[in-house]
Amino acid sequence: MSKIRLALVGLGKIARDQHLPAIAADDRFELVAIVSRNADLEGVAHFTTLADLLASDVAVDAVSLCTPPQPRHPLAHLALAAGKHVMLEKPPGATLSEVEDLRLTAAARGLTLQTTWHSRYAQGVAPARAWLADKAIKAVRIDWREDVRVWHPGQTWIWEAGGLGVFDPGINALSIATAILPRPFFLTGAVLHVPENCQSPIQAELDFVDAAGAPVRAEFDFLQTGPQSWDIAVETDAGVLKLSHGGAKLFIDGELLHEGPDAEYAGLYDAFARLVADAASDVDVSPLRHVADAFLLGRRVVAPAFIE
Incomplete structure (x- = not known):
């Protein structure tokens, strides 16, 4: 070829x-x-x-x-x-x-x-999906906290309408959650903290419920300094699964089971090459749909101006 x-x-x-x-x-x-x-x-x-x-x-x-x-x-x-x-x-x-x-x-x-949802190609995501497939989900907690000044320096577009603000990294968490959880989940409420000089949020708290009634809580923060947090914890009838480091590490009840190098974009291009070879497409908008729901349903509160 x-x-x-x-x-x-x-x-x-x-x-x-x-x-x-x-x-x-x-x-x-x-x-x-x-x-x-x-x-x-x-x-x-x-x-x-x-x-x-x-x-x-x-x-x-x-x-x-x-x-x-x-x-x-x-x-x-x-x-x-x-x-x-x-x-x-x-x-x-x-x-x-x-x-x-x-x-x-x-x-x-x-x-x-x-x-493309690069976080789905983190090393722990596929085994997490497999482990959760037959488990009863009791509760899910998502903490996605990072420093916007480190990861998006000078990128003013992110604060404009359509730029997503804190949902730019937050959508990575949602891409993992939609990939690993065995049942769909639905937004019930959200609070979006929008700086007075911006059009998109700098922090957000979201509450979902899955199809069986299990609560899913997500907190996104663009003002995290020091250690960064990209964690998803899933409480099940068989123990607690945790994905950390953006999905690179998988723990079950505190025991590290999977860890690997960053190969997320290699995974994306591998998938793209295979799609082209097969004359196929992959158009999944489920993470973006959750973000759209947050903007539809979320209560906006004014946050202090963001000055880079």
């Missing part, structure tokens, strides 16, 4: 830290172009707009979109219209309607569309 000639759209922190190493390590891909208004990559064709790339003589099979979510829909639509497979960095769009439109467009053209 010939290599998938890939264009990377957006060359910010996540693209440099995660996408570029994953692409370089997977011999099924060849990075042939970068699209960015502000950055380029030595030895790779550079364009300032996706339209310029698609009008050029650079042959491209697929596009990986690493832009903020707000402008992503027209870019993805443009790539699909040009016959290119598309990978969408999370969150896959600013709205559910945008993603549904892209799903229908990709299906109509026989192209691959992938919504």
